[in-house]
Amino acid sequence: MTAASDLLPATRNALSLLLLSMADDEFVIGFTDSEWTGIAPLLEEDVAMSSIAQDEIGHARALYELLADVVADGRDADAWAYDRPPDGFYHARLLDHPRGDWADTIVRRYLYDTADAVRLGALAGSSFEPLRDLVGKLVREERYHLMHAEAWFERLARGGAEPRRRMLAALERLGPDAGTVLTPLPTELALDMAGILAAPFPELEARWRASVASVIERLDLQPLPPTRDPATARTTHSDAFRQLHEEFTSVRRIDPGATW
């Protein structure tokens, strides 16, 4: 399938929800990480986190553009990103926590990047060509994020009392929401049937949990708990997200429809 107009209505609806979830994930983690610009614990990390955040916002833009083509209701990528109320967002609850400290950021990045890599892997042979093409490009960039997250995850775990204490606290906060990136979407059956996604989400989540569990065991950290309240994995949002939303929509709200 090369164009959204080739899709059956149920498939189009399911694909829209998948694209929305992926775009919102990248957008929200990108904005959250961009808050480190200027205040990261090391100059190198200031550069790294700013660059990663820039990548993620760019990935979100490309995904929102694809979403705009599929939904075709007149909204462009900017409208999807900036004109929805907080409750219209569909990112995973893992990304709904406040930025927190450096350990929160590394643990969130590690859990997200490993889960996202599994999701992208399941889309690499997608029957919807525009998504398959974009994913082919995204994975080449995301592997740098993954290397960065894995190196820091290990560094904090082995970094002595204070880094380890903070890391354990971050895992306790984020762990129950870690699985939300791969929690099944309500429309997932249509994705499987249309060959858009290579394997159902429960299978992807099991694969991801197995690979993360081996790292967690090696670093002697506590195992990840099952997902808390999976039914609302993407639909309830925190006050921290509402504040972030207030911030990232503020310029747009000053002059709606302005051209730059």
Place this chain on the structure above:
Amino acid sequence: MIAPTIVNEGAIRAALADVPDPELPVTTIVDLGMVHRVDVSRDAIRVELLPTFVGCPALEAIRSAVRDRLAVFGRPVDVAFTFAVPWTSDRIGPAGLERLRSAGIAPPTAPGVAPPCPWCGSDDVTLDNLFGPTQCRSVHFCRTCRQPFEGLKSV
């Protein structure tokens, strides 16, 4: 400028070889292998480009630079970006690699591997930061000439 009399793919590609990359201005979009397709019809020119990075902030600047450069052909110019073929760092030709090296930017190496120093050629180098001043670059340090340098990421 006088409008060129021949308007064909070769002439368009030759003109595009003048368009610098805004973030690596020693090279051009042709050096970097960004030009995917050129279609010339009687009443329009269409150019398809491959973004080096998905979120590259220079895309709009490149689009308008291409339009400006091709305006001389006197036909409407449509510039589109596509992921139909992923841009990879091995699309950079020898001329592009040499121009990058002359500006102190090392050629792409596998992720996490530091390339030889573009200034002194030494292999005694360390990876300083996977990430750099633009999305496409990492930062390294040469222990021999004691200089930091940048290298392209391998994507």
